[in-house]
Amino acid sequence: MKIASWNINGIKARIEGLKTWLDQTQPDIACLQEIKSIDENFPADEIEALGYNVAVHGQKSFNGVAILSKHKFDDVIPGLPGDKSDEQARYLEAVVSTKTGAVRVASIYLPNGNPVDSDKYPYKLGWMARLKAHFADVLKYEESFVAAGDYNVIPTEGDVHDPEAWEGDALYRPETHAAFRSIVNLGLTDAFRAVNPRDHCYTFWDYQRGAWQKDNGIRIDHLLLSPQAADRLQTCQIDRFTRGWEKPSDHVPIWIELEV
């Protein structure tokens, strides 16, 4: 069972690339972030025509997440619990049933947090605390759970081309690292790290300053796995090739294969 995550940076700008990628790589489930669209404008018909069920948690102009699944949804839960005043669409969870049981999947767009001296950084840390609390609840189900998305966290110095350039950035600050570690230390597995010890494998390259051409990237898109999902992990790979396409997203897909 193939489960992917991709920050597409705008569904309207990326629909053709998304359809090409779905057709070529055939994920069973694809978690999308930054769709930048309200639910009504999401091109569900075009994606359903490729054999997917579509769940959307959108927002006008910014943020927005979606889950595409070849399996039908048993449950769809929009929004991260813990703060009813939070209107940013950054979390969508769904349960699908397969021959080997239920799989719970989350599509996550964790706040960027820059600039760190604004209210955006405390919002990021607060959001991470809510995410941790929710993961702790979900882990009690003891089911295969895949928390996939753009975490806006560079986990270690091996996940960035130029660590010094990121000192003090919201993606790389000690407080960010501590919050991310405490989430992983609930008992989750960073799928890419579990199967690939190599450093300098990236999922994002800035549009500016020739970052892609110089391989000046960062690894910020992650799939965190419950123990039950980690037991089934067979591979985790990054679809770098989409970054070289016409009109690319600045992120590329990352995906896992779970043993059926």
Add this chain to the structure above:
DNA sequence: ATGACCTGTTTAACAGGA
């Protein structure tokens, strides 16, 4: 040249991104 961004929206400059 040692470098040059992209997306969405109140369609013209901005806000937001990472």
